Amino acid sequence: MSLVVDTIESGYDRAPILTGVSLRVDPGEMVAVVGSNGAGKSTLVRTISGLLAVRSGAITVDDVAITKLAPERRARRGVVMVPEGRKLFPQLTVGENIAMGRRAGRGRTSGEDPVDALLDTFTILRERWGQQASLLSGGEQQMVALVRAVAARPRYLLLDEPSLGLSPLKTLEVFQLIELVRERTGAGILLVEQMADQALAASDRAYVLEHGKVAMEGDAATLRASDEIRRAYLGVA
Amino acid sequence: MEPVIIGLVLGGLYALLAQSFVLTFITTRTLxxxxxxxxxxxAFATLxxxxxxxxxDVxxxxxGVLVAGVVGAFVHRFLILPFTTQGEHDVRWLLSSVAVSFVLLDLITNVEGPSPQRSDTARVSGTVDLFGTGVSKQQLLLATLAVVISLLLILVxxxxxxxxxxxxxxxxPETASLMGVSPRRVGMGAYAAAMGLAGLAGVLYAATVGASPVMGEPLLVASIAVAIVGGLGSLWGPLLGGALYGVLxxxxxxxxxxxWGETxxxxxxxxxxxxxxxxxLGRRTEVKL
Amino acid sequence: MFNWSSPRKPLLASIAAVALLSLTACGGSDDSDATGKADADGVITVKLGVVGPKTGPASLYYQYMDQTFETFSDDFEEKYGVRFEVIAEDDKASPEETARAVSTLINDEGVHAILGPPLSGNALQVAETIQRSKVPWLLAGPNADEIINYDQQPNWAFQTNFTNQQIMEVLGQRLFANDAKVGIVFSADGFGQSNVDHLKSWAKENGHEVTVEESIQPGAADANAIIQRMKSSGVESVFMGITQGADTATVTRAIAQAGFDPATIMTTGTILTNYKDLAEPEQWANIQIVDPRNFLEGGDKEVLDAVQEATGDAPAIPTNNISTYAMLDIYAQAVKEVGDANEKEAVRKAMEDIETVHIGETLTIDSPFAADDHRLYTDDLSTWFTYGFDKDFNLVLKGTAQECADKGC
Known part of the structure; x- marks a missing residue:
């Protein structure tokens, strides 16, 4: 039972960006993908969510192939993505954005609603409920995007650069929320992050992506401690 | 006063068709x-x-509405959608929709012949006095429907x-697909609704001018004009646009x-x-990252 | 310097050359029986080029020619020993296509004569070409006088419909009777434009003025503004010079809607096509038409009845069904007299000198043509008829145009 990416190749137009990437995310596990700009991190999550077509290789969710499914059908199977830049529906209210998230989770609504728990913790969203999404601050938008994804009852959650454009303080808050999401939903989380240090600190395992290939993988804490990683991604000489 | 009344009433017909353009535009960015x-x-399906x-009669x-709607959904699925796959700047749908126009025109002409045929369904003859202006009841019905349908669409x-x-x-649409919504289905639905509306306008208009293959053609320019004036992104647009265009x-x-009228x-x-x-009434689309 | 060959694009040039060759090959088919001369049975088969809108919204204007051939071909063969081999070209009612069609018929098909195009605007477009090509031109449809320029002699065009100058001569007196204010609504095409031009020139010559002139686009959604302008200008006589009956219906609907009640509403025989189904009896109650043909009895009616019987359809454009009959009668007689359709100048001359034109079994018109007059009808009011309509849109004869001009109708 896990999300398995098996030697996939994908990219835009004729140029392949990912060449033979494999990885695995287990339920309840947080897995980081780090790498420099252009390594193919965003391409990876967009391919898993179905926004980009797979050219070869396979993607399975709990042993069922989703390689050829349209994004909406993957979402309905619990593979939920929070896109880079949040991508809230700008003219919908916070509440409507979250209601849109619930559409993907229809039919998988057993158990208590994880959204309520999140809203109870981050009460600011309740206050903003009727406001148009485009009027929120960047941090608030990222929270709404996360809650919207949770409303979709994810089994596997793909987070594309959740800290992008946020202040360090807000980034911290967002990482708290992500931890809470994992606790409440038990979803496996694939976290793609520029901020490698924080990502590795929060994750169980990690993959290092270089030029569209997995260069390293392993225990997040071990990777975080390795000299190579510290030099290349954590800005330590 | 007379040009205002007649213009408003006539604007209703254009507004109804402009609403079709708006419906497909807001959901699929195509016309x-x-x-x-x-x-x-x-008109011919009803006939x-x-x-x-x-x-x-209803x-x-x-x-008429259903036939136009179903054909509209098929046209979207097989003749519009496949020509929008290359991103925002892909405008091949423009050519394919024009091609559909020619093909449909030929088909209808082959089956029904070129001459206008009388259509009595939903026909209300006679005129009614509106603030001292004689207005055809049929046109008034069309205008009323345009307003009612626009309000319904806005409510929905x-x-x-x-x-x-x-x-x-x-x-x-991309993010919507991440929410489990199929933009293609929504587009198909919008086309069905929009072409159904066009069919409705056709049935009611044919009761006045007769059903003929080319009956819709003279309305096209005015309807596009109305949609543009009101704003292709707004469901209120056709009402305002229709009123302004009609009266002017x-x-x-x-x-x-x-x-000078059309000019x-x-x-x-x-x-x-x-x-x-x-x-x-359109909104400039802003992208905020 | 211009260089007609295109050395830099040899492939394109050769494709074009092949295409051209294959086109010529298709066009110049010689397996036709239409030699234009008498065969063993004494029958002359004529290669007749027919131009008209076979397809598209105006296709009724092709259909009437088709109907007339279908109904009367055998009769003409029997009567004059002339068989028509029709080579039809679709002009799609557009000037460009008309020019192409005519050039194909003359240059590639080498036809003996050309029938059509039926619409005035398109006929004007090709008038020069056909006159230059020296091919008898059979104009059974168009009404515009401008198509024939009598300064060019010998002239190759013949018109068996009435002309707009003639109908205005006939109508002028009716419309301007008692110094009435006259308004014209005309379709925005060659026919409509010719109508308004001739009405204005008649008015000018006779010391009158047209008060309102308004054009209507084919398929226009309404004509309220047109009628309101007439109403507010105090127009008392309305003339509708409109090509399609459907647009005439739009105008009469607006007249009813505006409560406009002019003393006289006149129009042409085009109202007989496509109007009735789209209008209500009260909208046609006051309309009258004038036409040189007697639709209710005699040869004209025989032609219409025969078409109805042979094709099972109503005559597509009744006026033009009749004028096509007259035209084929004239041309067949001329070919018979000359004995060879290839002798085009002799055939042309024989048409010009024709003694008796037959329409149906019982109607004849004697010596209609002269070198500077290739029009079948005249503007003599006593030879024109005025009709109204009953509530079922049946024609009701009101009298000759002369009678109606004298004492009103």
Missing amino acids: NFALGEFVALG AVASWGWLP GKVVV TKRTPMGLVMRAVSQD SQFASYQWGTI AGLLLVIAVLVWKPEGL
Whole structure:
């Protein structure tokens, strides 16, 4: 039972960006993908969510192939993505954005609603409920995007650069929320992050992506401690 | 006063068709240039069942609406959608929709012949006095329907889950697909609704001018103009656009002769395109990262 | 310097050359029986080029020619020993296509004569070409006088419909009777434009003025503004010079809607096509038409009845069904007299000198043509008829145009 990416190749137009990437995310596990700009991190999550077509290789969710499914059908199977830049529906209210998230989770609504728990913790969203999404601050938008994804009852959650454009303080808050999401939903989380240090600190395992290939993988804490990683991604000489 | 009344009433017909353009535009960013033929299709579908005595007029109108709607959904799926796959700048749908227009026109002409045929379904003859102006009841019916349907559409999009999905797809189809919504289905649905509307306009218009393959063509320019003036992104747009275009073109026709009527309407379009390209009620799409 | 060959694009040039060759090959088919001369049975088969809108919204204007051939071909063969081999070209009612069609018929097909195009605007477009090509031109449809320029002699065009100058001569007196204010609504095409031009020139010559002139676009959604302008200008006589009956219906609907009640509403025989189904009896109650043909009895009616019987359809454009009959009668007689359709100048001369034109079994018109007059009808009011309509849109004869001009109708 896990999300398995098996030697996939994908990219835009004729140029392949990912060449033979494999990885695995287990339920309840947080897995980081780090790498420099252009390594193919965003391409990876967009391919898993179905926004980009797979050219070869396979993607399975709990042993069922989703390689050829349209994004909406993957979402309905619990593979939920929070896109880079949040991508809230700008003219919908916070509440409507979250209601849109619930559409993907229809039919998988057993158990208590994880959204309520999140809203109870981050009460600011309740206050903003009727406001148009485009009027929120960047941090608030990222929270709404996360809650919207949770409303979709994810089994596997793909987070594309959740800290992008946020202040360090807000980034911290967002990482708290992500931890809470994992606790409440038990979803496996694939976290793609520029901020490698924080990502590795929060994750169980990690993959290092270089030029569209997995260069390293392993225990997040071990990777975080390795000299190579510290030099290349954590800005330590 | 007369040009105002007549203009408002006539604007209703254009508004109804402009609403079709708006519906497909907000959901799929495409326009169906075969709209005129869907007007004819609706009219002929109703005409085909006109002799079924057991079916009340409303039922016959529904047949026209359904046929146009179903064909519209198919056209979207097979002739529009495949030509929009190359991103925002892919405008091949423009050519394919024009091709649909020619093909449908030929098909309808081959089956029904070129001559206008009388259509009595949903026909209300006679005129009614409106503030001292004689207005044809049929045109008044069309205008009233345009207003009622526009208000209904606005209500549906504001208040129902289906409307929420429509608005979401309209703002960001890709992200909507991440929410388990199929933008293609929504597009198909929008085409069905929009062409159904065109069919409805066709049935009611045919009761006045007769059903003929080319009946929708002369309405096309005015309807696009109305949609642009009001704003292709706004469901209120067609009402405002229809009113402005109708009154202005009638006023110019009364003052300077009919050849100035259409010209004045099109000048209005150019003015709007210059000063507010998104239309009077349209919203400029902002991308905030 | 211009260089006609295109050395830099040899492939394109050769494709073009092949295409051209294959086109010529298709066009110049010689397996036709239409030699233009008498065969063993004494029958002359004529290669007749027919131009008209076979497809598209105006296709009724092709259909009437088709109907007339279908109904009367055998009769003409029997009567004059002339068989028509029709080579039809679709002009799609557009000037460009008309020019192409005519050039194909003359240059590639080498036809003996050309029938059509039926619409005035398109006929004007090709008038020069056909006159230059020296091919008898059979104009059974168009009404515009401008198509024939009599300064060019010998002239190759013949018109068997009435002309707009003639109908205005006939109508002028009616419309301007008692110094009435006259308004014209005309379709925005060659026919409509010719109508308004001739009405204005008649008015000018006779010391009158047209008060309102308004054009209507084919398929226009309404004509309210047109009628309001007439109403507010105090127009008392309305003339509708409109090509399609459907647009006439739009105008009469607006007249009813505006409560406009002019003393006289006149129009042409085009109202007989497509109007009735789209209008209500009260809208046609006051309309009258004038036409040189007697639709109710005699040869004209025989032609219409025969078409109805042979084709099972109503005559597509009744006026033009009749004028096509007359035209074929004239041309067949001329070919018979000359004995060879290839002798085009002799055939042309024989047409010009024709003694008796037959329409149906019983109607004849004697010596209609002269070198500077290739029009079948005249503007003599006593030879024109005025009709109104009953509530079922049946024609009701009101009298000759002369009678109606004298005492009103």
